[in-house]
Amino acid sequence: MLYLGPPRDPGAPSVPRVARADLAPDWTARCAALAAEARDPRLCAFYAAGAPAGDTPLGQVELVAVDVETTGLDPERDEIVSVGLVPFDLTRIRASASRHWIVRPRRALDAESVAVHGITHSQVADAPDFTEVLGELLEQLAGRVVVAHCAPIERGFLAAACRERLGEVLEFPAIDTMELEARAHRQPPSVWAWLAGLFGRRAPVPSIRLAAARARYGLPRYRPHHAAVDALAAAELLQAQVAHRYAADTSLAELWS
Amino acid sequence: MQVEQLEILDFLRAHPPFAGLPEDTLRGVAAAVDVRYYKAGERILEFGQTAEWWFVVRSGAVEVYRRDGTLYNRLTEGGYFGEFGLLRNKRVRFPAAALEDTLVYQIPEPVFTELFENNEAFADYVEIEDRSRLRQVVSRREDANQPMTAKVDSLVGRAPVMLGHEASALDAARRMTEEGVSSLLITDGERGGESGGEDGQEGAPAPRVVGIITDRDLRTRLLAEGLPHDTSVSRIMSTGLVTVAHSQLVFEAMQRMLRNNVHHLPVLRGSQPIGVIALSDIIHHESRNSLFVVGNIFRQQSVDDLAALTADVRACFVRMVGEEASSRVVGAVMSAIGRSFKQRLLELAEAELGPPPVPYCFLALGSMARQEQLIVTDQDNALILDERFDPARHDDYFKALATFVCDGLARCGYSYCTGGVMATNPRWRQPLHVWEGYFSAWIERPSAQGLLDSGIFFDLDGVWGETAWADRLRELVARKARGNSLFLACMARNALLRTPPLGFFKDFVMESDGRHSNAINMKRRGTAPLADLVRVHALAVGSRARNSFERLRDIIAADILPRGRGQDLHDALEFIFAVRVRHQAEDLAAGREPDNSIEPEKLSDFERKSLRDAFQILADAQKFLKFRYQPGRAN
Numbered sequence: 096m097l098y099l100g101p102p103r104d105p106g107a108p109s110v111p112r113v114a115r116a117d118l119a120p121d122w123t124a125r126c127a128a129l130a131a132e133a134r135d136p137r138l139c140a141f142y143a144a145g146a147p148a149g150d151t152p153l154g155q156v157e158l159v160a161v162d163v164e165t166t167g168l169d170p171e172r173d174e175i176v177s178v179g180l181v182p183f184d185l186t187r188i189r190a191s192a193s194r195h196w197i198v199r200p201r202r203a204l205d206a207e208s209v210a211v212h213g214i215t216h217s218q219v220a221d222a223p224d225f226t227e228v229l230g231e232l233l234e235q236l237a238g239r240v241v242v243a244h245c246a247p248i249e250r251g252f253l254a255a256a257c258r259e260r261l262g263e264v265l266e267f268p269a270i271d272t273m274e275l276e277a278r279a280h281r282q283p284p285s286v287w288a289w290l291a292g293l294f295g296r297r298a299p300v301p302s303i304r305l306a307a308a309r310a311r312y313g314l315p316r317y318r319p320h321h322a323a324v325d326a327l328a329a330a331e332l333l334q335a336q337v338a339h340r341y342a343a344d345t346s347l348a349e350l351w352s
Numbered sequence: 353m354q355v356e357q358l359e360i361l362d363f364l365r366a367h368p369p370f371a372g373l374p375e376d377t378l379r380g381v382a383a384a385v386d387v388r389y390y391k392a393g394e395r396i397l398e399f400g401q402t403a404e405w406w407f408v409v410r411s412g413a414v415e416v417y418r419r420d421g422t423l424y425n426r427l428t429e430g431g432y433f434g435e436f437g438l439l440r441n442k443r444v445r446f447p448a449a450a451l452e453d454t455l456v457y458q459i460p461e462p463v464f465t466e467l468f469e470n471n472e473a474f475a476d477y478v479e480i481e482d483r484s485r486l487r488q489v490v491s492r493r494e495d496a497n498q499p500m501t502a503k504v505d506s507l508v509g510r511a512p513v514m515l516g517h518e519a520s521a522l523d524a525a526r527r528m529t530e531e532g533v534s535s536l537l538i539t540d541g542e543r544g545g546e547s548g549g550e551d552g553q554e555g556a557p558a559p560r561v562v563g564i565i566t567d568r569d570l571r572t573r574l575l576a577e578g579l580p581h582d583t584s585v586s587r588i589m590s591t592g593l594v595t596v597a598h599s600q601l602v603f604e605a606m607q608r609m610l611r612n613n614v615h616h617l618p619v620l621r622g623s624q625p626i627g628v629i630a631l632s633d634i635i636h637h638e639s640r641n642s643l644f645v646v647g648n649i650f651r652q653q654s655v656d657d658l659a660a661l662t663a664d665v666r667a668c669f670v671r672m673v674g675e676e677a678s679s680r681v682v683g684a685v686m687s688a689i690g691r692s693f694k695q696r697l698l699e700l701a702e703a704e705l706g707p708p709p710v711p712y713c714f715l716a717l718g719s720m721a722r723q724e725q726l727i728v729t730d731q732d733n734a735l736i737l738d739e740r741f742d743p744a745r746h747d748d749y750f751k752a753l754a755t756f757v758c759d760g761l762a763r764c765g766y767s768y769c770t771g772g773v774m775a776t777n778p779r780w781r782q783p784l785h786v787w788e789g790y791f792s793a794w795i796e797r798p799s800a801q802g803l804l805d806s807g808i809f810f811d812l813d814g815v816w817g818e819t820a821w822a823d824r825l826r827e828l829v830a831r832k833a834r835g836n837s838l839f840l841a842c843m844a845r846n847a848l849l850r851t852p853p854l855g856f857f858k859d860f861v862m863e864s865d866g867r868h869s870n871a872i873n874m875k876r877r878g879t880a881p882l883a884d885l886v887r888v889h890a891l892a893v894g895s896r897a898r899n900s901f902e903r904l905r906d907i908i909a910a911d912i913l914p915r916g917r918g919q920d921l922h923d924a925l926e927f928i929f930a931v932r933v934r935h936q937a938e939d940l941a942a943g944r945e946p947d948n949s950i951e952p953e954k955l956s957d958f959e960r961k962s963l964r965d966a967f968q969i970l971a972d973a974q975k976f977l978k979f980r981y982q983p984g985r986a987n
Contacts, residue, residue, distance in 0.1 A: 187458075188387035190357050202887075313453035314389070315411040315429075317359045324359050327387065331455060334389035 120352070122146035122268040126267065135261050137230045144237035146268050147347060154185050154343030158270070159239040160330035162322045164212035167202050170251035171245050174200035174213050175225055179322030180235055183242075183330045185343055194235060195323040197222045212320045225256045236267060240351060244305045244329045246271035272332045272352045276303040279340060308332055360457060362383045363410060365741040367430040367552040368957065369477045377471070384463045397448040403437030405458040411455025413857075415866075416446045423866055426451065438464055478695070479631055487923050500553060504605050505598040507637055508619050508627035512537045517562055521588060522581040522677050523575050524565055535616040535628050538563040538589045561625055563589035564763050565614055595620050596629070606634050642668050642685040649692040655700065658693060659763040665689055666940050669727050673937035679929035680901055683724040690720045691815050693764050694733070694757060698816045701756040708753070709746045710738035714816040717773060721813035722883060723899045724929070727936045727947035731758060732773045732808055734780040736821045741783045750781055773808055784821050788828060795832045798839040804846055813898055826896055834894040837983065843891065844981035847884035848974050852877050852967035856960045859953045864971075874935070875948040878928035878963075882970055885977050886921065889913070892981070900925055914976070924966035931959055 123146055129144035147156055160181045167173030181193040197214055199222040209215060243249040246269040257265040280301055301307065305328055306316060312335035317328050337345070361382035364370040370378060387410070390396055396407070401417055409431045416425045418435050424446055427433060437444040438461050449982050459467075468475045514537045515527055524536055541559030565585055573588040575580075594612045596605045598621045605617055615631040638644050643666045645661070652658045668689070698714055717732040719725045735750060754775035762768055775781050782790075794806050797874075810829060814822030833839055853861045853872060860868035872878075886900045886907070895906035901922060908918035932948060939946035952960065 183387075186388065190360060190387050191384050191460075193357060312389070313412050314455055315359075315363075317958075321358060323357060326358060327359065331387060331389055335453065338389060338391035338394070 099220065100280045120268075121149065122351070123148055125266065129264060129266060133263060135263050137233050138261075138265065139262050141233040141237050146238075147240065149346065149351075151347045152344045153337060153341065153347060156243045156347050157239045158183050158330070158333070159236055160326040160333070161236070161249050162190075162243060162325035162329065163249050164214065164320060164322050164325075165210045165248075165252055166202055166204055168248075168340045170248075170255040172202070173208075173252075174202050175252050175256055176200050176204065176208070176212060176219060178228070178232060178320040179277065179287030179324070179326040180232070181323070181326045181330050182235065182239065183334075185337060188327065188330045188334065190327055193323050193327065194231070196232070198228060199223065212322075224260075224323045226260050227263075229257070238322065238351060240347065241267050241269040242272060242329055242333050243269060243323070244272045244308075244332065246274070246352075271352065272308070272329050272336060273301070273303050273305070274352070275333075275336050275340070275350065276308045279336075305329070305332070309335075312336070318325050354700075357385065358381055360387075363457070364408070367408070369432065369474055373467075373471060373475045377467070379413075381459060381463060381467065384460055385457045386460070388456055388458060389459075390454045390456065392450055392452050392454075395447070395449045396454075397434065397437075397444045397446070397737055399444055399447045401444045402462050403434060403444050405434055406432065406438055406461070406464040407434045407448070408432045408457045408459065410457050412457040413451040414448055414454055414456070415451045415830065416448045418446065423854060423862075423864060425855060426862055426866075428858055431479065434439070435464070435468075439468070440934065487919065494969045495726045503597050503598070504600050504602055504619055504629065505621075505626070507602060507605075507629045507633045508598070510627060512618065512625045512628050513893060514539050514559070514625075515565075515585060516541050516559075517584070517586040517589075519585050520582045521570065521585055524585050524771070525570055528567070533628075534630055534632075535564055535566040535583075537561045537618060537625055537628065538565055538585055561593065562586075563591045564593060564616060564618065564628075565589040568615070590614075593618060598626055599622075602634060602637055602641065605629060606638075609634070641963045642672065642689065646692045649689070649696050650695060653700075655697070655763055656758045658696060658700075658760065659765075662765045665765070666727060670937045670940050673933055679926055679933045680899075682933050683719075683722075683726065683929065684899075686727065687716075687720045687723040687725040690696070690725050690729070691716060691765070691813075693761060694815050697757045697760040697764075698753070700755050700760070703758065705749060705752055708817075710740045712737050712750065712753075712817050713814050713818040713821040714757070714775065715822055716813045716815045718811050719883075721811040721898055724879070724883065726933060727940070728948060729766060730769045731761040732769050733758070733761075733775050733811075733815075734773070734812075735775040735782075736787055736825070737781065737783045739783050739785060740816070747778070747781070751776070751778075754781060756778070760869070771805070771808075784824070787821075787825055791825060791828055792832065795829065795836055795839045798836075798842040800842040800845045803839075803842050804849075807843070807846055807884070807887075810843075810891065811883075811898060818931050826898075830894045830896050833891040837981070840888060840892050840981045841983040843888045847881065847888050848978055850876055850881040850884070851974065852881065855964035855967060856952045856955070859926065859951070861952055871949045871951045873948050874928060874932040874950055878966070878970070879925065879932060881974070882921065882925045882928065885970070885973055886925070888977060888981065912980070918970075919978070920969045924969040924973075927966045929960055931955070933964060 126142050126145045133139045133142055152343060160183060162179050163175050164177040165173050165175055175198055177195065177197045179193065179195045182189045197218055197221045204214070204216055204219060239248065250267070254265045257263045262344060280303065301311070305325065306319065309328060309332055310316070312332065314328075314331050314335060317324050319325065337343075341350070361379060364382055364385075365378060370381065373381070386405075390412075396414065408427055409427050411429055414427045414431065414433060415423060416427065418424045425433075431446050434444070436446055437896045442461070468478070513527065513531045513533050515524055517538050517540055528534065528536055538561070539559035540562050563586065565588060569588050569590060574583060579588070584957065594608060594614050596608055598619050609615060609617060609631055617629050618625045619627045619629055645664050648661060648664065649658065652661065653764065668796060669682065669686060672685060678683075692715060694716065702708065711863060713736040715721075715734040715736060717734060719729060720732070735754060737750065738748070758768065758774050758776050768774065773780060790806070791809070794803060794809075812822055812825060814820070851864070854864045855862050860870065860934045861872045883900050886903050889912060890897065890903035893907055893910035895903050897903045897906055904918055904922050906927075907913060913921075931950070935954065936946035936948075937952050955963070
């Protein structure tokens with residue numbers, strides 16, 4: 096169901112500002128702790144870069160939109176087949192600096208997931224293992240705040256890949272554009288409701304899926320399930336959400352988790 | 353490493369400035385794009401800031417302003433802005449703001465500059481000099497404009513009928529009768545092909561055409577010679593065939609027939625005949641020719657006959673447009689046709705009413721006098737009468753004459769003038785000295801309001817009778833108007849009453865104040881204000897020309913416009929005329945009643961863009977006119 100027209104009420108953000116900032120984690124401290132525990136040099140460098148303080152205004156935060164395509168939906172069983180990212184901030188989405196990797200999953204691709212992301216057996220056969228791109232990926236994420244539409248997916252799969260391959264912990268601050276959209280429509284953020292929607296149950300109205308959310312802000316329709324395109328789509332959505340519901344001086348802590 | 357942003361690449365590929373770029377270049381550009389979202393109302397560019405990007409609207413809508421804050425343009429998906437600053441001093445010249453929630457793709461200056469310098473088509477497309485772009489468009493059309501461009505193959509209605517050379521004259525006559533043709537091609541084969549020579553056996557060589565036989569051959573070479581019916585066709589056929597290639601012009605085919613004194617020409621594609629054209633085919637084709645239409649007007653014996661020619665006039669118009677005649681030629685031809693209708697109606701009127709009691713001159717006014725008439729037009733006319741005119745004795749005659757002509761014109765498709773500028777109006781049916789008095793008063797004691805009604809008389813042409821009187825009036829106008837700054841100021845003021853729109857936005861016409869409308873009257877908003885403006889300058893320089901293009905030539909020669917602006921006006925006039933002409937022809941071809949109103953959705957992107965350029969030229973020229981002919985300013 097498409098909700099027509101962008102929200103026209105920027106004066107009344109439906110976000111309980113103070114309460115949410117209070118709940119936000121202290122990522123500076125968390126990064127320091129994780130840096131002490133990490134053994135892999137790539138992860139050590141990543142944590143050492145730290146995270147911006149929660150009271151940093153959004154306008155000063157370096158962001159990176161991330162999307163992963165996977166063999167399925169369960170981080171415990173399924174694996175990443177591609178990662179796309181786009182660095183950006185509130186004034187410029189650096190599509191020109193976007194990155195895209197195809198990686199070889201340890202689990203075979205099934206026809207269903209190929210149909211979703213369009214990455215084929217022959218493409219993954221020649222692709223590197225996730226560990227081979229991890230260094231470059233972490234360099235791109237270091238010091239930035241991740242933005243994803245349904246961030247638990249990106250967090251879950253990237254953490255699982257590090258845990259299984261390196262026995263390491265990967266955690267990072269993230270802004271979830273889907274969760275921001277759910278807040279705006281006064282619904283509890285629920286990955287499971289969204290997943291249920293994927294499996295044919297009726298999506299809640301208005302839909303907070305990426306294409307529907309974008310349409311509300313007048314953003315164009317992009318083809319879904321290409322990691323670089325989805326990352327770009329999420330970056331554009333966050334700029335739109337901030338333009339309509341927040342401001343450049345909104346503190347990071349109000350948005351991230 | 354550059355990642356292909358597929359959405360960006362696909363979007364660019366689908367939009368005109370990028371459409372012609374080589375794939376590698378396009379990919380390079382797509383990989384250099386950055387993106388930004390703007391909420392409705394947010395500023396995108398401020399005047400004077402450093403110009404770093406060229407912007408393409410991905411979704412939403414953007415308004416671009418002039419430095420003084422007035423609206424310059426409004427853009428939607430695929431529109432672009434920012435090139436002006438990039439190409440000049442790297443400072444933003446035209447500020448911009450999001451009109452709707454908008455996503456823009458930004459291309460960095462070095463990438464834009466490289467594109468601009470290395471890709472001529474791209475540079476032409478985004479060229480910031482609107483005027484030079486319109487110049488290119490118009491000159492391209494003018495180059496392509498050759499008279500009589502129809503090709504021979506457009507006349508070929510059917511495959512040739514062929515017969516073997518051993519057949520008899522009787523066979524030939526029967527075959528021609530069956531097929532309803534006036535000629536047969538004779539081949540060296542047994543039977544000839546059936547039709548078209550294509551159904552011979554597989555692999556067998558196509559029969560060779562060795563001669564032609566026509567109705568006339570049967571008459572002169574068989575019957576008149578007393579030969580029997582079983583005479584072989586090879587004895588009476590013409591050999592040494594005169595042929596024409598399918599791609600030659602109809603005009604050339606006609607010349608060939610005349611030069612060789614033949615009435616049939618086999619049409620060849622390569623060495624194969626694809627048909628035969630007869631003189632009658634060419635006559636039929638030429639019946640839509642303007643000269644033929646004009647000739648036909650003078651052969652009609654009644655108003656009913658003349659009214660029946662309306663369809664031919666329209667066909668002639670459509671044909672000229674199809675042959676890409678310049679709108680100036682179309683205007684001149686349609687005016688000549690209109691003039692011929694008037695002349696023939698006057699002949700018929702004199703035949704009915706008897707010879708005129710005193711000499712007279714019938715005047716055409718307005719667009720017909722300027723030779724800029726199109727298919728939808730009012731009649732504007734008047735009568736100048738001899739000085740011996742005595743109303744009591746003569747006016748009944750001239751009233752009847754005027755009524756005959758005006759009613760006749762209305763029946764021939766020239767609707768009555770709603771402003772009453774017709775010879776049936778006694779005010780416009782006066783002796784020469786009264787007319788001289790009218791013009792002297794209009795010029796020497798001008799008022800803008802008064803000239804609103806009489807402006808049309810400043811385009812006048814003698815159509816019939818004592819046409820030297822029309823020349824005298826034009827001479828008087830040229831002499832008195834020049835240097836009369838109050839008169840020129842009034843005329844200029846009236847010429848500014850109708851203004852062009854700013855351009856187009858989505859499927860609307862966009863006005864300078866940002867309002868929208870659904871359709872545009874191309875005459876009222878385009879060609880009419882242009883003609884008005886040109887007339888004021890022409891009067892100021894004492895030009896005797898009637899046609900706007902000829903007036904422009906005089907104006908340019910007098911050097912009163914800023915350099916290049918005369919040519920700009922010429923191009924704008926030609927292009928807006930061309931759009932009017934084409935849309936009227938489309939209406940006619942589709943069986944709709946043609947008019948001057950065009951809905952933007954019927955305009956191609958290219959037309960919108962060029963029209964916008966033309967409107968801009970008109971708007972600028974109007975500003976200059978206002979400045980130049982301010983009351984009290986010496987010219």
